[in-house]
Amino acid sequence: MKKKVLGAVAAAAVATLALTACGSGGGSSADSAKGEISYWLWDSNQLPAYQQCADDFHKANPDITVKITQTGWDDYWGKITNGMASGTAPDVFTDHLSKFPDFIKTKQLVPLDDAVSTDKVDLTQYNDGLANLWVGQDGKRYGLPKDWDTVGLFYNKKMAADAGLSPAQMASLSWNPQDGGSYEKAIAHLTVDKNGKRGDEAGFDKNNVAVFGLGLPGSDAENAGQTQWSFLSATTGWSATDKTPWGSHFNYDDKRVQDTIAWWASLAQKGYMPKLETTVGANAPDAFGAGKAAINANGDWMIGQYKGYKGIDLGIAPTPTGVDGKNASMFNGLADSIWAGTKKKDASIKWVEYLGSSACQDVVASKAVVFPAIKTSTDKAAAAFAAKGIDVSAFTEHVKDKSTFLLPITDNAAKVAGIMKPAMDAVIAGKSPASSLTDANNQVNALFSK
Amino acid sequence: MTTISSPKAGARRRPFNWRRTSAWVLLALAIAVSVLPFYWVLRTAFSTNGSLAANSASILPADFNLGAFKRVFGLQTASEAIAEGGSGASINFFQYLLNSLLFSSITTAGAVFFSSMAAYAFARLRWKGRDGVFTLFLGTMLVPPIFTALPNFLLVKNLGLLNSMLGLVLPYLFMTPFAIFFMRQFFLNMSREVEEAAMLDGAKHWRIFFQIVMPNAAAPIATLALLTFMGQWNEYFWPLLVGTSEESRVLTVGLGVFKSQSPQGAPDWSGLMAATLISALPVLILFSIFGKKIVNSIGFSGTK
Amino acid sequence: MTTLTKHPDPELSATGRSRKSRKSQKRGKPGAGFRGIGDLKIALLFIFPAMIGFVLFYLVPTIRGIYLSFTEYSILGDPEWIGVKNYQQIAKDPLFWNALGVTSEYVVINIVLQTVLALGLAILMHRVAKSTLIRGALLLPYLMANVIAALLWFWMLDYQIGIVNQFIEWVGLPRVAFFGSEQWAIPTQALINTWRHMGYTALLLFAGLQAIPNTVYEAASIDGSKAVSTFWRITLPLLRPVLALVLVVTVIGSFQVFDTVAVTTQGGPINATRVLQYYIYQRAFNEQDFGYGSALAVILFLILAIVAFIQMKFLRGNQSDLD
Structure with a gap:
């Protein structure tokens, strides 16, 4: 008797479970170029620079608002993975070379090739080699470079x-x-x-x-x-x-x-x-x-x-x-990637392209926190560092001399x-x-x- | 010292016994070890982070300052925070506090209520298979939380409830084996007379349970609720797995994150201690109000 | 895990008086079974919510966990049946054996320290101080979350500027890398846990001591028994059921140490604090290997079941010498 009752309850519970499990899950609506998109990064030192980029971006695209969340490195990747599993990952996030292969493997990133060709993003504007780092084994591009470091x-x-x-x-x-x-x-x-x-x-x-x-x-x-x-x-x-x-x-x-x-x-x-x-x-x-x-x-x-x-x-x-x-x-370089589960793909693409453009990277350069990926912005960053009395040639010479490895x-x-x-x-x-x-x-x- | 000094203690008591004295010294030592660290938390929280290293042994706060608390509550700008040795990162402590309160209250209310119902059925109703089912329920106490945590994580994920308050509270909402056990024990000892009288009047079990049994069980329910609430407030592992979004992150998890916020992981000690203090505050308040109840409930109901 | 003191016979009160069918009032063997369905319908309603919780969050996960342990599964994909391969790998996984070793070390240090200190405190309280205030003060650490206890000591035991090392240096001893050195990392974790639980365990034992009738002591003192021998001959044996329960609970809890490790050493230095539960967490959540993590969890479960069984047998915790 006991077993029967228990079994019945269990069966019922499992059945409801299966039903709800089927009911949930994806089904993204139309890719909208409007609304609020979320953007994550881990370095708090860079937050002010990117906040300004977001504000400028909103001025140029009043339909889109970017909400930036900063999370420390230790916590960042767990949160992203968990978010991907739960459907709450950010639309756009700062990506790292050691992490993005796993994301490609599990199909969590949006390929950017179409966007790059339609919007004619100039991949040669970046420092040599940076853009190609973000091409997966499948030949597709999963990020636009934002900065580099030595x-x-x-x-x-x-x-x-x-x-x-x-x-x-x-x-x-x-x-x-x-x-x-x-x-x-x-x-x-x-x-x-x-x-x-x-x-x-x-x-x-x-x-x-x-x-x-x-x-x-x-x-x-x-x-x-x-x-x-x-x-x-x-x-x-x-x-x-x-x-x-x-x-x-x-x-x-x-x-x-x-x-x-x-x-x-x-x-x-x-x-x-x-x-x-x-x-x-x-x-x-x-x-x-x-x-x-x-x-x-x-x-x-x-x-x-x-x-x-x-x-x-x-x-x-x-x-x-x-x-x-x-x-x-x-x-090493970072890039901005778009999560495959985003409901605002078009807006996200716009934001990533903006992050990868000199408009934003010059802003980052002016804050003298990192070296932006775009060559001309890199020079501006070096100048900004110099204005603060910091000689950064020890870092930039590696790029000039091509004495780097990946x-x-x-x-x-x-x-x-x-x-x-x-x-x-x-x-x-x-x-x-x-x-x-x-x-x-x-x-x-x-x-x-x- | 006061409570009913038992006759046997009096019988063995001798004045100026060195044993007695040393017993008191040992006890005082144990109390010091238990309580003094809290002073150190206080002292550090009111210190300026940058001055801690230089004044690491000073008994009073190093460079008395409320910056750490401001930092925790996000009242400082990033640059102010960095200047004081913080990370400049925004940690949403108010939100975490609220999440912790929600998580602990909802699970406590649910677990205590539903467990009391089940306990009533286990203690007062006669039905076939009762003891078998009860043993089964009790057996879950032996299941290590991590064992069920992995599948439960997947379940919550499949339900699409990851990173939501609902997903966070679900596993605790319907019962905890301890709560059932605790309440069943009480119901077994409760006098039957009132119930029987009501029964003769033709009252149904529902009415008896809600109008007679539950009000009579107010005291143990309060104790159980207190214990459950404190346990939930301190819960870490499950919220760590399931609650990573701002809407579902609780204080304990937030504290761990706070520790590793600064670039390359140097702890902002004064900020961290201020955060620790704030996280402990609700439990400390509960304890100062219900301290006696909590202390006396242990022994009757010890768990974990 | 409760009711150290009051334990009435449930059968007696439950079967003693039946309501629906007074005819069937029989007292025979307890649990001899009820006739008919009794209150089954209403009982099902009463236990329904708890049953949902039990089935959904205990029973099904247990089955699913065992199933997953035979699969290869990353959280972003689908499980793939691989038979006992996970278990075979565990058998030759040095990190698993290391985890088992350091966890055991933690359990032993923790249990010995905690039980001895708590027993001492309980006896002290029983002898000289029954004040609620004192008991409250001793209970204070237990009210803190593990995470808080860990962070608090992480700070106080810091190698460079922690107060404890300042004190150690002031005394004239060399500083101790409490969290950084391999020898100290596990004892430090155990000390933190002992600090948090000492007062609580002492209160449990204190309650047990209070349950021992005074007459026993009086008889002993008439016999001229000395305090020490009273302790060994009378107190300890009579306290055994309580002690057994406390031990079972602490041992099982200690095997699942996680919180303090997760917020302080995170498995390090090297592998010194990579305890079982942390290793499971690392494999399942950091490295996205849910199958392997589940297999490890099954093994932890088995270990706990065996330990609990042995302890109960060995300590005969369910019987008291008082009866």
Whole structure:
């Protein structure tokens, strides 16, 4: 009896469930070019610039209002994925190269090819290579570039001067994986312990360091060492994947990258860089701002943050030259993509095109927060930075000299990060040798062999 | 110290016993450990973020300032916030507060009411299979929430209710095994006489339940509602999965987000502590009003 | 998980007096069954809403969860049946075994610390202080959400500027990377949880202590029993049912540690705090592998069931020596 009753209730419940489940779901009405569209981004520093773009856009298109929502990076992607599943994702959002392959795979993005050809968007106006990053394996375009970034060395000018390092010297450091070259020498010399002894002096107490030569922002396995070690390993001729974009085989088992990582991890053991365990909950730029680190390698989107620290005379140097005698930087760019579930496709396309036009990118340039994707806007941004007293040539020269390489663009990015992060952390923390990355690499490649 | 000092304590009591003294010292220590962190939250919340590092050991707020609270409530401009060490990001705390209130009240009302009904059926009505069904219900207490959370997430997604308040409250709305168990226990102990009298007058079960049983159960229902409300207020995992939109994000989830808002994840400690304080406030208020009830209900009804 | 004190026999009160058919008033074996349908119709109405909740959000999800564990499924696609492949992978997944290890470490530290401290506090309260105010103060941490407790301690235990490390340094010891070092990460999580639950557990045990009749103690003191031996010979055995219940609940709760990890270390450093539930969350929601996540959840469920079963058997929690 009991079972019967229960079974009946369960059956009824499941039936209603199935019915409602069928009833819900898509069915977008006519693609309207009117109304309010939502736009998400994660960098709060850029919010004012894009808010102004949105206001200008609304003036030019009174029918369309753009509602901007900013959400921190950690939260951003979960919210987007969840939103896609629930039908509440934003119409347009700032997209990242490491994330968009998964979105293409699950058909969550609107191809922009038709719009680009009908509206005659000039793809050559962008810095070379940026526009093509956003073409998927299916040959379709899923984003219009909005900005680009490279990596440089932020350093404390006063500390460098005290250590006898001139800006010219800082700008011409060199590196190799064996002894670290003049890059390591500078880092060691800039490291000072509690007794005032420098890192390269006898009697240096590596367990009581007051100022670290190099800051540690974490191992950043998620973005293949973008701001930590990628600019070094690239000079050895190593590349993260078999091909870029759309690689399907990772190369963390290569001795060249393992040597680079081993060298980098050794800085922490020598006391020139904070130990990974002391950086939980702390933050490398803030430590730099508090005078606890002399050099921070970081991306150009952090210029505003570094410049904002009071009492710090900020110097910016290009990444050190490496094994091949040149310097290098990862070249990454963001784009704006349209979610496939949007109910206001036409309005969204208009907004994306506006974001990708010089009208908006010049506004972004004038705020001097990042480098817009359009060449002429990039120059304007450099001028805006210069007007603030910041020399950004360390970042722009990579683009001019074409000394850049790309972030690995592959499928399974989240799973790759899930495997690589602990593995990389273990090496940086000195718990495992760099050769242990081979094992992680095998796990990563197994993801692609399915 | 007051409540009915039992005779056995008096019997064993000796004046100026070192044991007694050390017992009090230990107890005081435990209370200090329990309560002092809250002072530190207060102290940090009223500090200026930028001054925390330099005055990390000062007992009083470092650079007394209400900026953290303004930041939490979005009363500061982005540039002011950044200048004080905030992220400049907008966190919609008022909205989260409202969401938390809605989520906790709706689920509490639903769960307590429907569970009481079921508990009545389990305690006072005679029907075949009653004990079997009750055991089955009780068995769900052993099911780890994460186990049902994955499919429930999918269910809510299929219903198109992801990121909505309705999707958030649904799994808790109809019952919680604990509420049924708690109320059933009370009903079992309740005197039958009034009910029987009403029955003889020809009253139906519905009327008996609503007019006699429920009013008589006001006290345990209040206790249960309090416990449920506090539990729901503190809930994190389910809202984390289902409520990511502004309309459905609750305070606990918002707090976690607040922590990772600034560029590269440096916590805005004073802002975070101010937010923590505000999030804890409703429960603290409830506790200060119903403290005695809550304290005394534990033991009779401990869960989790 | 409740009613540590009052536990009347439900059968007695339910069957004791029947209303509809006074004829069938029989007292035989409890639960011997009712004749006819009794109040079935009205009872169904009463339990209907709860039944919806039970079926929709407990029963069906349980079945669906088991089904999903045999599939490969990302939330934006359709599930694909792959048999026991997920389970085979789990068997050789080092992160799963790591998660099991660190979760167990957490459970052990947590349980030992929490139970000992709570028992001590309960006895202290029972002996010297029964004030509601004191009990309220001890209960305060429990009223905070896990998330709040975690953030509060994340701040106080911060390596650079946390007050605890200031104190440690002031005493003359080296700073401790509570959240950053592999050795400390799990004990720190357990300490946070102990802080939050200590007072609450103490109150539960306190209630248990109060339920022990004074006559037992009086008899013991007449026998000349010392305090310590009274504790071991009388208090502890009589407290056993309560203690057993508390232990079962805390162990089961501890196995599901998530909130504090999620807002502080997020599985790190390296894999030191990648506890089971966090790992499940990571696989299912960050990496969109719902099938694998479900399989992990099934295993967690089985572990909990086994642990609860063993505990109940071992502690004979449903019987009291008092009877």
